[in-house]
Amino acid sequence: MNSQEIQVTFSDGRQQAFPRGISVQEILKAGQKSKANFVAARIDGQMVDLVRRVETDAVVEGISSDSGEGLEILRHSTAHIMAQAVKMLFPEAKVAIGPAIENGFYYDFDVDRPFTQEDLERIEAKMKEIIAARQAVQRREMAREEAIRFFQEQGEQYKVELLESFEDPTVSFYQQGDFVDLCRGPHIPDTGFVKAFKLISVAGAYWRGDEHNAMLQRIYGTAFPDRDGLKKYLNFLAEAQKRDHRRLGKELDLFSFSDEIGAGMVIYHPKGALIRHILETFEKKEHLRRGYHLVVGPTLLKTDLWKRSGHFDNYRENMYFTEIDEQSYGVKPMNCLSHMLIYRSKIRSYRDLPLRYFELGTVHRHEKSGVLHGLLRVRQFTQDDAHILCMPEQLNREIQNIIDFVIEVMGIFGFEYEMEISTRPQKSIGTDEDWDRATDALIGALEGKGIPYEICQGEGAFYGPKIDVKLKDALDRRWQCATIQCDFTLPERFDLSYIGVDGNRHRPVMLHRVILGAIERFLGVLIEHYAGAFPVWLAPVQAVAVTVTDAQVEFAGKVCDALRDLGVRVDLDDRNEKLGYKIREAQLQKVPYMLVIGDREVAAEGICPRRRDGVQMELMSAQDFAVLLEKECRESTKGRVGLNII
């Protein structure tokens, strides 16, 4: 082979010779079959810019803008363009960092005054100019020391700080126009590659995410390979806003907040309270059939007890305290303490274990004011909390049972979820042996079920490792709901024991776990998940009887009475309004069924149901309708819930 040539292998195995020193871009252009839109490439697996020249035989693969990696590169490059625009418009601005994130990108700036909406528009316009100019994006490398000097001269203190934390002897830069940014790359070859972007919002953010550091201004934006993708994403955001649980909570009259009551405290209106009641009844039944015991503990417990449990030392800033008869009491932020005392109320034998205590426990936590968020983050909430005390050798089995429980319940609600295992953090207590055993039990349970999971190193609680289940909301945000936590300390601190087969005292192991998590949060996620259109078994109003004229009011009243007797949650709309008006209203309230009652129905002694999705059903008797609802409830709950849950 000619020494002026190199042999390139494409990802599909094809080989082709090219002149030595040719750019990856040209190779891909010659070798590509599809119309893929490449933004970068891999040479022998390593990500590089398209302008990189290839000097030796290599495996070359294009990274297209619609792949995950390609999209990330595109967005990262767009972040650079934004920073360039900001520096042009606000020369005094200092740049911090600007990565690609899940749905776009951001860049942090230190500026004298915060950006306004008008600023965003100006920045966007400037970015469009930069993109239209198709400025080349060039990579350079420099010794780290030299780079530090360079940014010091520019007055870019944040870049200097970043460089000082690096260990690599050389670092890379990317330049487009006059704008130079410290960056690992790769990037698009020229700014013209950005086809569709939008700046979304501006918000404060701490330098390096540390609240002790300076508050910077962060601009969020997003970019897509084409306008269509961007449009779809913006539509998604608009749709998500429509199903925001705070908006739907108001529209469907489910719950509210009041500044007279205080931040983070929910008031449940009749319909919201009814949904909650159904959830709670469902949960009590499900726990009883799985061998849990229902227990109830007080809200106020003496501060001395919180000292003993370690909460006073580790969780005090989140707790509320009060005084009764010169005794200090703490409002419970967790339910475990009374459960511990129930266990300790008598001598336990190994034959009693495992003991599973379940409580719909209402707790209070002093969350920082800025984090409150509708039902998803509140200060008073009710957990479907349980504490399982068992022998170490029962741990595995118990964890598996809980996982089955979680999966079954999530299946009924139809949720997407992700699981994470959090392992031992730096600051923790307990022996390595305990931690290993518990962590293995958690991992083993998930693997035994073939459930994918991520490991979060060092993210566990100080008292034990845990599995967290994250649900996805309408905006694609993750919310922690179910969690399973091992605990070695509380049994220790409360000196819990059981008498083993050998007649000696042994220490039980404890599991904390919730399935829905906080009822408030779960309800919030649920509202967004269903967009307010609850399935029949959960709908606070399952049907609205609508009369055509006043002539049917008496009969409609009898129908409603009959349905209520059969356990149907039905309302009567006998207002003097046109049928269409009443249908529209019930539709907007997302009631599953509308029962039309006109003269025909009175004559036939039946009702004419119309489904929420617009499907018109045959005339039927009230009894047949109830049977239909019963069936629908059972079908969507794996047979668990029928009409008479409340």
Added chain:
RNA sequence: GCCGGCGUAGCUCAGUGGUAGAGCAGCUGAUUCGUAAUCAGCAGGCCAUGGGUUCAAAUCCCUUCGCCGGCUCCA
């Protein structure tokens, strides 16, 4: 807690120094109607709260409370 924005009728929102507005919802009446809005009239606000500037404040400034978008933290 921090940065920024915001708070006007039950709801959605106009009003930016000179007498508080609209639509929907509500009430009253008419209409008695067949699957997403019948018509007319009436009523409804200490412009979140407390203070200040001004002849005059919903409007400008400050305090507190609350909400929204993030950061940090978390079920």
